[in-house]
Amino acid sequence: MPRSASTPKKVLVVDDSALMRKVLREVLTDAGFQVEAARSGMEGVDLAQQFLPDVVTLDINMPEMDGLTALSLLMSIRPTPVVMVSSLTQQGTISTLEALALGAVDYVAKPGGTISLNLKDISDELVRKVRTASTARVRSGVRPPGQTQATALRRAPGRSRPPSASSEHAELRSGRAGGSLSFKPALTPGLAAPPARLGMPEGLVVIGVSTGGPRTLEEVLPRLPADFPWPVLVAQHMPPHFTAAFAQRMDQLCALQVRECNGPMPLQAGQILVAQGGHDMVVVERLGRLLAQPAPEARAYPWHPCVDVLMDSAMQHMPCERLVGVLLTGMGDDGAASMARLRQRGGHTIAESAETAIVYGMPQELVNRQGAECVLPAHHIGDQLRSWARPH
Known part of the structure; x- marks a missing residue:
């Protein structure tokens, strides 16, 4: 059934940190979104098929199933605009770029230090990017991790x-x-x-x-x-x-x-x-x-x-x-x-x-x-x- 224009957009937050889930939920709920949360990649993939979110925010580093694997599964089962929430470490940056190649729409840098305080500094960016993602066109035919175009065409130095x-x-x-x-x-x-x-x-x-x-x-x-x-x-x-x-x-x-x-x-x-x-x-x-x-x-x-x-x-x-x-x-x-x-x-x-x-x-x-x-x-x-x- 088509959703009314006045119906709030739905966002699924996937993060293994209880504090991060709490803060993300508060920020997005205050911005007018309907929010559900999942504690792991597998739970997020399952909940996405029930909750039918307009946007998913997805952590990269999670136990049992990491964010890249969850993203690949989500894009295969129910393609949905995804905003990655990742750290600014070197490995976090590389993983975020891999996520963008797999079909994620955008990313927000996860704050360090006291999360509940520092996340407020990026709340405007988070809300803006989630709103943009809710209107994004999701590409089909996602490539699984390790099988991206980059790995197929990798060029040796020199x-x-x-x-x-x-x-x-x-x-x-x-x-x-x-x-x-x-x-x-x-x-x-x-x-x-x-x-x-x-x-x-x-x-x-x-x-x-x-x-x-x-x-x-x-x-x-x-x-x-x-x-x-x-x-x-x-x-x-x-x-x-x-x-x-x-x-x-x-x-x-x-x-x-x-x-x-x-x-x-x-x-x-x-x-x-x-x-x-x-x-x-x-x-x-x-x-x-x-x-x-x-x-x-x-x-x-x-x-x-x-x-x-x-x-x-x-x-x-x-x-x-x-x-x-x-x-x-x-x-x-x-x-x-x-x-x-x-x-x-x-x-x-x-x-x-x-x-x-x-x-x-x-x-x-x-x-x-x-x-x-x-x-x-x-x-x-x-x-x-x-x-x-x-x-x-």
Whole structure:
């Protein structure tokens, strides 16, 4: 029976800590949610099938059944938006990224110290992310732990390509477009070669993404071959401590080298730079060369690393016709204004379609502003980027 619009959204809290369950329940109940709680991963999976929650908050470290196993089971039995509540330890960060690859929508850093006090500091973030998750599109076909795309395409250090891949991925890494791909979209032809200028790449791709981004980027970036001729800059809304581990994970997945931009780094072909959490990323010119570098978070913007800041800085230093802006899943409108300006000035833009966007906020804003040249599902965006970058 359809739920009334006035019916409170239901949240299932899964955590082995009685104190954490109590505090999470209080925070979410005060925010207007109907809340149930489970003490273990197995109990959470069972209760989810009875309670039918709109969102699940899930701890990672639990006895008997850890959060990653519970997440995998939940996504197989009853796909539900999940917000991970995890620690900021190195292992906690790695496990959280694995959870995002398995289908979790978002995460909240579990506070240390006195939980009942420190959790109040992140209560607004928790409520906001649970509300966003309640509207998220949950992807089907989740991969079980240990069988993610990253493990299938892992690249050994010093190698330009993964040692093994499916025939489709092998073709993508060779730089050949089309071929045996079952989907052949009507791709815009490659851009004309620009006038030569020392220190300036032939083209530049700027990608903005937020909620649901890590898993979506796993569908976009690995489709770029090792000889992709343009640098790629990624502004993924993430806090400090996460972006370094995220870049390392993506580096194992992609044919291109992926690095966190934690200092001035030249824009060069064959490289993807991920903005460092706790900073914005900007394009600058030094001694005739273009570089990306961290910058203090711009207070005028609520989301960081900020897509608009990055895109505007790129337009200041490169001809717009040599820029491509890609706006992927995420709540809000970060990147929509700057990419709409890019399109008006002759640049190229792609908005992820509602078909695959986990949260169709940021790309929808770009479409609404008539700033999207192409609207594509995530798994076809790499094809379009390869077509534009192909020399003609």
